[in-house]
Amino acid sequence: MSGLDDPDAVFAALVAAHADLDDASSRRLDAMLVLLLAHEVGDTARVMAAIAEARRLN
């Protein structure tokens, strides 16, 4: 269950952050987000599990 109280706003902000970016910039922005959030999670096992889960569903 998500601990985010306004998932719609988070989703919209993620999409909006990519406005006007070309593919490479968009990709880099996502990569920065992933690294920042991985740092926020601060737990190698949880980050690895998230990578595996994303890969499984992709």
Next chain:
Amino acid sequence: MGYVPPRFAVRPSLDDGARHRVIVVGGGLVGLTVALDLAQRGIGVVVLDEDDTVSDGSRAICFAKRTLEIFDRLGLGQRMLEKGVQWNTGRVFNGSREVWHFDLLPEPGHAFPAFVNLQQYYAEQWLAEACAASGLVDLRWKHKVVAVEHSDAGVALRVATPFGEIGLTADWLLACDGARSFIRESLGLPFIGQVFRDRFLIADVVMQAAFPPERWFWFDPPFHPGQSVLLHRQPDDVWRIDFQLGWDADPELEKQPDRVRARVRAMLDAMVGPDTAFALEWVSVYTFRCRRLARFRHGRILFLGDAAHQVSPFGARGGNGGVQDADNLAWKLAAHLHGTAPEALLDSYDAERIPAADENILHSTRATDFITPKSPAARAYRDAALRLAAAHEFARGFVNSGRLSRPCVLAGSKLSTPQGGHVLPPGAPMPGAPVPDAPVLRDGVPTWLLSCLGTGFTVLYFGPPEAAPAGALVVSPIAAPGVLWDRDGLAASRCGAESGHVVLIRPDQHVAAHFPAHDPHALESARRRALAS
């Protein structure tokens, strides 16, 4: 004054058909190191090398702290320290901005810095001189192995010499003949791994420039856009510059002096201005690989250095890894030849150095993947890490311009006595790890812990001398005759030792066992274990 390479004397050939206990093939950095180490342990060695001089160019260049400690044990440490450029700091740039810098040895109280930069030819020349002076190394230059035949009884070689072809037999053959090892290829042994689709230009440039003695690494600098550049300072006003060129570069074209000069000129104009003159000393274009043999011991043939494993240059793990191979093997082979250890001890060379090679290959592969991203996603992550690192300390951990060589801790080696219930403090060397150095005083004279260790096994006792077991080297908190006075407490704290602790140290200065108290039976059993007996 530039370096003038020596021409080693080519002496009339060895007796045709002669048998020798140890033959080293390849008189380069690793071959000469293992020959010297064996000689210092009383073992006569024949070294065969197809050339009669040292290697050209800076090549291995960065000698790590542990390697310097090994060379110090062999008597060359001070010379390397005096001639070499000592450095501890690395800087990483993205574009023209410094992203961060790191200090690889942030504490005082060490005999050697994190690294010394020195052209490989100096190290080879000094090793060759020391080998010759030992009286136990028979250096045979212009002796090229042209055939090898291996059996349980020995290794038969055909050797082309200026005086005709001869046959030699070795009880033990040490293959130190480099990445293109003739011995390895003759035996048809697979050398498996990865080739990186990238090309690098290395230039040794002679100039007087005011860069500090640091490792500087640029991602995408304005003077070489879209690629990386690495700069190292060496002795004799020689600078080593590695330019990433990309896979599509034409190696022959890129080696042309005018083209290299233009690249160096662009860099100097950007960094120090147009007035700095320079000359090219050595230029090479290479593609690198990370690969190794499945096993390093094949019966009576042992492979060392690049003949056994190859890494990319980022991390300085090639030459340093090879010297550590020599350090690991020499005492084992000497112990076996002296009759104090069974042949099984030689299998531990495989068991200890293969994980070490894998660690070097892993770090070197990751660094290479970071420097040369293989996909748009890899590229995005790399650029993201670089941008974040300039603003956030946490992200610096992601930036990989080469994880620089660290001594291998030989975790899980069967030669080590398991620590059991006695827990060592964090950072202390577990059995298998090399003993950390520390300043001590012996009879009032400042010296270093590692300098006081014997060439054989050493029993180190921590505590006041009156309680020390006979035959132990005493690291004492108080001054007393003959002891190592640990005035600053650094020897004990770095070894994780309290009063009464006993540490058994192998001839290669790695910890074999660490006991919380003296127990003669446990100590003897640890010594036997370390000799695979």
